[in-house]
Amino acid sequence: MAPQTTETAHGIDLDKLEAFRDSLTQSPTKLGLEATAVWEGVPGRSTVHIGPFEVNGNRIDRPTRHYTFAYGAWKEVEETIGFAGPTDRVEPVEMTLGGVVSCLINSITFNAHRHGIELEGLEIKASCDVDPSVLFEVKGPEAHTACMPTLRTEIKVKGDLSQEQLETIKRLARYSPVHGLIEYPIQVETTVKKA
Numbered sequence: 001m002a003p004q005t006t007e008t009a010h011g012i013d014l015d016k017l018e019a020f021r022d023s024l025t026q027s028p029t030k031l032g033l034e035a036t037a038v039w040e041g042v043p044g045r046s047t048v049h050i051g052p053f054e055v056n057g058n059r060i061d062r063p064t065r066h067y068t069f070a071y072g073a074w075k076e077v078e079e080t081i082g083f084a085g086p087t088d089r090v091e092p093v094e095m096t097l098g099g100v101v102s103c104l105i106n107s108i109t110f111n112a113h114r115h116g117i118e119l120e121g122l123e124i125k126a127s128c129d130v131d132p133s134v135l136f137e138v139k140g141p142e143a144h145t146a147c148m149p150t151l152r153t154e155i156k157v158k159g160d161l162s163q164e165q166l167e168t169i170k171r172l173a174r175y176s177p178v179h180g181l182i183e184y185p186i187q188v189e190t191t192v193k194k195a
Contacts, residue, residue, distance in 0.1 A: 009113050010109065010119070014113060017110065018114075029055065029056060030054075030055075030056055030057070031053065031054065031055060032053060032054030032055075032057070032059075033053055033054075034050075034052065034053065035048055035049070035050050036048065036049045036050075037049075037071070042083070044072055044073055044078075044081075045070075045071065045072040045089065046070075046071045046072075047068060047069070047070055047071070048068070048069045048070075048071055049066065049067070049068055050065075050066070050067045050068075050069075051065055051066040051067065052065075053065075069090060069095070070089050070090070071089060071090060071091070071092055071095070072087065072089030072090070072091070073089060073091050074088055074089070074091065075087060075088045077091075093128070093130055093148075096182075097126040097127070097128070097151075099178045100126045100151070100153065100176070100178050100179060100182065101124040101125065101126045101153070102178075103176040103177060103178035103179060104124050104126075104153065104155070104173050104176045104178075104179060105122060105124055106176065107172050107173060107174075107175040107176035107177075107179070108122060108155070108169055108172045108173060109122065111172050111175065112168075112169065112172065115165070115168050115172075116165075117159075117161065117165050117168060117169065118159055119157065119158070119159055120158040120159040121156075121157070121158030121159070122155070122156070122157055122158070123155075123156045124153060124154065124155050124156070125153070125154045125156075126151060126152065126153045126154075127151075127152050127154075128148055128150060128151045128152065129148070129149075129150075130147065130148050131146075131147035131148070132147070133147055134147050151182060153173065155169060155170070155173060157169060
């Protein structure tokens with residue numbers, strides 16, 4: 001009897017991927033995600049911790065999954081605002097753009113093979129223009145869409161692909177959860193309590 005072979009593409013077992021996809025119609029998976037920001041005592045600067053998460057209510061907290069990011073602004077912006085000792089830090093909107101492009105890669109690469117698309121390479125860039133007037137309470141929250149009116153994404157794909165396949169990739173991009181978080185209105189619940 002010949003050994004059974006598993007079809008893989010780019011390091012993933014395609015049978016398991018398809019089985020997981022099929023399982024979502026029978027028993028939806030729910031992921032519980034969280035991030036915690038701790039203010040550093042200087043306006044605009046925080047340390048963000050990412051670690052624990054949940055899969056269908058099962059909390060997973062591995063030390064190897066604890067990530068820490070220093071958020072703030074760029075030296076030139078901090079100088080303009082009046083910071084004593086300006087630094088260069090990653091800016092929250094930039095990190096959001098990073099989440100957008102990373103998640104777009106997920107939605108495309110997890111689904112391209114099912115559509116007969118063989119990717120040789122993929123690069124995605126997200127950009128937007130930001131008017132900080134809402135952040136500094138010069139304009140109200142209702143002005144967010146005017147202060148950041150358009151998120152632009154550019155997808156560059158390597159491979160011998162037809163125009164139809166490129167259109168499929170464009171469609172697959174819209175299946176990204178982070179893309180959906182930004183494109184569609186979702187309910188936001190905020191509570192404030194004493195620490």
